[in-house]
Amino acid sequence: MHNSExxxxxSHIVKRYAEHTALDDVSIEVQRGKIFGLLGPxxxxxxxxxxxxxxxxxxxxxxxxxxxxxxxxxxxxxxGYLPEERGLYKKMKVGEQAVYLARxxxxxxxxxxxxxxQWFERFDIMPWWDKKLEELSKGMQQKVQFVITVLHxxxxxxxxxxxxxxxxxxxxxxxREILALKEKGHTVIFSTHNMxxxxxxxxxxxxxxxxxxxxxxxxxxxxxxFRTGKYELVCVGDEQLVDTENYKVLSHVATDGVQxxxxxxxxxxxxxxxxxxxxxxxxIRHFSEQLPSMHEIFLKTVQSHEE
Numbered sequence: 001m002h003n004s005e006x007x008x009x010x011s012h013i014v015k016r017y018a019e020h021t022a023l024d025d026v027s028i029e030v031q032r033g034k035i036f037g038l039l040g041p042x043x044x045x046x047x048x049x050x051x052x053x054x055x056x057x058x059x060x061x062x063x064x065x066x067x068x069x070x071x072x073x074x075x076x077x078x079x080g081y082l083p084e085e086r087g088l089y090k091k092m093k094v095g096e097q098a099v100y101l102a103r104x105x106x107x108x109x110x111x112x113x114x115x116x117x118q119w120f121e122r123f124d125i126m127p128w129w130d131k132k133l134e135e136l137s138k139g140m141q142q143k144v145q146f147v148i149t150v151l152h153x154x155x156x157x158x159x160x161x162x163x164x165x166x167x168x169x170x171x172x173x174x175x176r177e178i179l180a181l182k183e184k185g186h187t188v189i190f191s192t193h194n195m196x197x198x199x200x201x202x203x204x205x206x207x208x209x210x211x212x213x214x215x216x217x218x219x220x221x222x223x224x225x226f227r228t229g230k231y232e233l234v235c236v237g238d239e240q241l242v243d244t245e246n247y248k249v250l251s252h253v254a255t256d257g258v259q260x261x262x263x264x265x266x267x268x269x270x271x272x273x274x275x276x277x278x279x280x281x282x283x284i285r286h287f288s289e290q291l292p293s294m295h296e297i298f299l300k301t302v303q304s305h306e307e
Contacts (some may be wrong), residue, residue: 006065007032007187008053010158013062015048023047023059024211030189030204035182037202037219038191039298044208047084050160051190054081058140067155077106080154082145084161088133095120095129098148105152112151119147123173137163146174150181157181159190163197175201195294205294207301215301223291224298228289231274233261237282246277258285 008030015023022047030036030254051057064071089097102112120126123143127265128136163171206216236258241249246269250262265274
């Protein structure tokens, strides 16, 4: 099923607290060099799982395999973790603090400064090097925290709600950086309740709802699993399409000789067959299958789970 090898797997994880069960027999598999999305509403158990994958807390039962061996304390050095609750010192100068934290992760002062300067330039935060953290906006603070998380180039990066508090421009910048980290061979896990960001960058995903995995798999395959059979067609031609046994016309708008349709395809007909039939009747400008968004899939899964 998987062509690349597994970098991290969690099997049958259970974590109970006095009041509730946070994780109930949760298993996930994260492929090497891929971006894995951990999705679900707030309070579903995502953060608890992330804390276990970081060795901040231990599961009651189940086990984690990291890069081919049982998860061990020394593996933490190979993980970069960006928590949702950012924890930096408000009164310390940004540059000093970043160098100090980089040294804790094993970089020399010189190497730390060199890498930090490159990142700070890229993120436009160099002018803030000698400012105290509390003088920075929330977005700026998050950029600093992101840089510190990735600076020692750990094999596994875990981001908890990385886009929260970012304006669209900076969210886009961050998205590009996360994709660039994947290109360099890093494995990335990120947790979010924002479904749109998953569509853009995740290869695989698991949806956690009420402490269980409600849905998981390759993002493209999951979208195909929820196919609606609806297609968008833009064509030119005078003849108006009408229902046939092969497709139904759900809607039709004509503007300036251009016809726009939403069609529903009959079961058992391939996309190629549908295009061939339509091409006999009109000059096709655009044809696309309307796959549901991750948000729609999320709502559907959660609803069926509740029932």
